[in-house]
Amino acid sequence: MGADFVQFxxxxxxxxxxxxxxxxxxxxxxxxxxxxxxxxxISHVVLPGIVVAFLVTGAVSAMxxxxxxxxxxxxxxxxxxxxxxxxxxxxxxxxxVVFTTLFAAGVLILEQSDTSSVHLxxxxxxxxxLESLIWLRAEGWHSLxxxxxxxxxxxxxxxxxxxCLLITALMLVFWRWLxxxxxxxxxxxxxxxxxxxxxxALVIAAALSAVAAFDAVGSIIVIAMFVCPPAAARLMTxxxxxxxxxxVAFATLSAVLGYVLxxxxxxxxxxxxxxxxxxxxAVVSGVILGLACLFGPHRARVGAGAA
Amino acid sequence: MTNGDTxxxxxxxxxxxxxxxxxxxxxxLARAPLAVRGLTVSxxxxxxxxxxxxxxxxxxxxxxxxxxxxxxxxxxxxxxGIVPRVAGEVRVFGQPLExxxxxxxxxxxxxxxxxxxxxxxxxxxxxxxxxxAGLFGRFTGRLDTRARKCLERVGMADFAxxxxxxxxxxxQQRVFLARALAQEADLYLLDEPFxxxxxxxxxxxxxxxxxxxxxxxxxxxxxxxxxxVADYFDRVFLINVRRIAEGTVAEAFNAETLAAxxxxxxxxxxxxxxxxxxxxx
Numbered sequence: 001m002g003a004d005f006v007q008f009x010x011x012x013x014x015x016x017x018x019x020x021x022x023x024x025x026x027x028x029x030x031x032x033x034x035x036x037x038x039x040x041x042i043s044h045v046v047l048p049g050i051v052v053a054f055l056v057t058g059a060v061s062a063m064x065x066x067x068x069x070x071x072x073x074x075x076x077x078x079x080x081x082x083x084x085x086x087x088x089x090x091x092x093x094x095x096x097v098v099f100t101t102l103f104a105a106g107v108l109i110l111e112q113s114d115t116s117s118v119h120l121x122x123x124x125x126x127x128x129x130l131e132s133l134i135w136l137r138a139e140g141w142h143s144l145x146x147x148x149x150x151x152x153x154x155x156x157x158x159x160x161x162x163x164c165l166l167i168t169a170l171m172l173v174f175w176r177w178l179x180x181x182x183x184x185x186x187x188x189x190x191x192x193x194x195x196x197x198x199x200x201a202l203v204i205a206a207a208l209s210a211v212a213a214f215d216a217v218g219s220i221i222v223i224a225m226f227v228c229p230p231a232a233a234r235l236m237t238x239x240x241x242x243x244x245x246x247x248v249a250f251a252t253l254s255a256v257l258g259y260v261l262x263x264x265x266x267x268x269x270x271x272x273x274x275x276x277x278x279x280x281x282a283v284v285s286g287v288i289l290g291l292a293c294l295f296g297p298h299r300a301r302v303g304a305g306a307a
Numbered sequence: 308m309t310n311g312d313t314x315x316x317x318x319x320x321x322x323x324x325x326x327x328x329x330x331x332x333x334x335x336l337a338r339a340p341l342a343v344r345g346l347t348v349s350x351x352x353x354x355x356x357x358x359x360x361x362x363x364x365x366x367x368x369x370x371x372x373x374x375x376x377x378x379x380x381x382x383x384x385x386x387x388g389i390v391p392r393v394a395g396e397v398r399v400f401g402q403p404l405e406x407x408x409x410x411x412x413x414x415x416x417x418x419x420x421x422x423x424x425x426x427x428x429x430x431x432x433x434x435x436x437x438x439x440a441g442l443f444g445r446f447t448g449r450l451d452t453r454a455r456k457c458l459e460r461v462g463m464a465d466f467a468x469x470x471x472x473x474x475x476x477x478x479q480q481r482v483f484l485a486r487a488l489a490q491e492a493d494l495y496l497l498d499e500p501f502x503x504x505x506x507x508x509x510x511x512x513x514x515x516x517x518x519x520x521x522x523x524x525x526x527x528x529x530x531x532x533x534x535x536v537a538d539y540f541d542r543v544f545l546i547n548v549r550r551i552a553e554g555t556v557a558e559a560f561n562a563e564t565l566a567a568x569x570x571x572x573x574x575x576x577x578x579x580x581x582x583x584x585x586x587x588x
Contacts, residue, residue: 032421032425034421173442174442176437176440177442180434180437183421183424183426183434184415184434186384186413186415187415189388189389190387190408190413190496191408192408193437234425238470240424240425243425
């Protein structure tokens with residue numbers, strides 16, 4: 001656990017943890033609102049936005065890509081509403097149609113355009129490049145106090161940390177609005193709480209997490225973290241407050257364990273190469289969900305017999 | 308239909324020195340716990356509630372009655388601003404809705420929420436204290452006492468720490484009523500408070516509501532069971548998208564008005580059959 005760890009593993013693990021938490025927090029409320037698919041949809045639709053932003057600016061830089069992703073997310077929300085209204089289909093179907101179409105469009109544009117010179121391809125979009133987000137200038141733990149070394153931190157780290165912090169702060173400030181509006185939207189509105197706006201803001205927050213995380217860790221983690229840690233946490237407790245805390249714990253565990261297993265797991269098994277960290281983090285979160293389903297103390301629907 | 312005239316007569320008695328119909332109307336709007344004029348709500352192209360005038364009295368329990376899809380719940384939701392109104396005016400104790408929200412308590416349909424939500428009975432009642440507690444206030448001392456007292460009033464004090472998913476339908480409805488009581492309002496709007504509850508709960512809820520009435524509060528409830536309208540309620544508001552009739556049960560709840568509300572297929576003697584067969588659409 002010395003200089004090598006700080007140089008090669010610390011930053012990817014931290015980025016993974018921040019990304020996982022930033023997605024898991026809104027995921028708690030999306031799941032309770034039966035809108036888990038929205039997280040999935042958002043993480044798919046940002047691809048064409050990012051690709052178009054790259055084609056317009058000709059560089060892989062953060063700001064245009066984030067704007068492109070945000071634009072695509074807004075476009076998707078509008079398209080989903082249109083399909084729902086004009087087609088008269090249920091929201092889930094409308095989302096399914098729009099996000100797969102936009103994702104496919106993103107893949108097509110990506111393939112047709114010349115992105116060979118930069119690190120932007122379908123694989124990157126799916127799995128991110130967590131392993132490459134290393135801290136080259138670090139020489140050990142003391143580098144954490146070295147201003148010069150800190151300046152060379154991969155920019156994804158502060159960006160993801162800030163996103164995570166912002167999501168956490170918003171959730172804490174508007175906790176009661178979120179809770180009341182998620183449980184009973186009509187009652188919330190009768191109190192004068194802007195319930196519809198709260199629902200919309202939740203989707204925006206989820207989109208923000210997805211876009212920020214997408215760039216660093218790819219869409220697989222984003223999709224997994226919106227659903228798996230909150231769903232597993234729901235099976236551990238009957239209190240919303242504790243559910244959110246459990247989800248943060250599960251998200252952190254998935255990110256750390258997933259990264260370590262991806263790096264060292266194959267070696268322990270006698271293999272030669274490491275496997276994708278993003279893929280392994282998602283797998284770990286899925287395994288945690290599976291274990292929670294089997295052994296979680298509140299896995300049965302408590303109200304099933306009573307009503 | 309003479310009920311519009313009836314209410315105007317009532318208003319005329321109250322309005323100082325009689326006055327014109329318009330002045331009566333204004334006086335009524337100024338003092339009624341809840342009054343709507345020309346209220347129209349539309350989901351898509353078809354209006355759910357069309358140009359409805361209604362005045363709900365204080366110190367009274369009023370039933371909103373009508374067939375399925377008649378706009379009963381929508382009327383309540385529009386009064387609370389939960390669904391947007393296309394046209395019309397809502398006055399609560401003579402004030403615009405936003406100025407008088409703190410005087411209204413609302414009990415939504417029990418089936419409108421997911422009872423598997425991870426929370427406890429006491430936590431749900433605390434939601435009724437939101438106005439006082441705000442985003443950050445703590446539910447201790449006075450507020451905690453009030454929440455527990457409200458649970459007591461509906462006979463659910465022993466269930467405070469219980470998971471809401473473990474409750475029966477009747478118990479869930481009592482918790483919703485306790486949450487509304489915690490709001491300490493002057494106007495109570497309830498959406499089908501007796502739907503799918505056991506007889507003991509129905510009795511308990513009626514007792515609580517009658518007590519509210521005795522305290523001078525106004526109670527307005529969407530109600531499905533025509534057989535109990537006369538037992539439970541003082542006044543009735545019949546609706547089928549448009550206003551059909553309004554007044555005391557004796558004035559406005561009869562074969563003629565029911566036939567008008569339920570599509571002319573009923574006579575008063577068929578009311579029992581209607582109740583057995585469920586409301587016609």
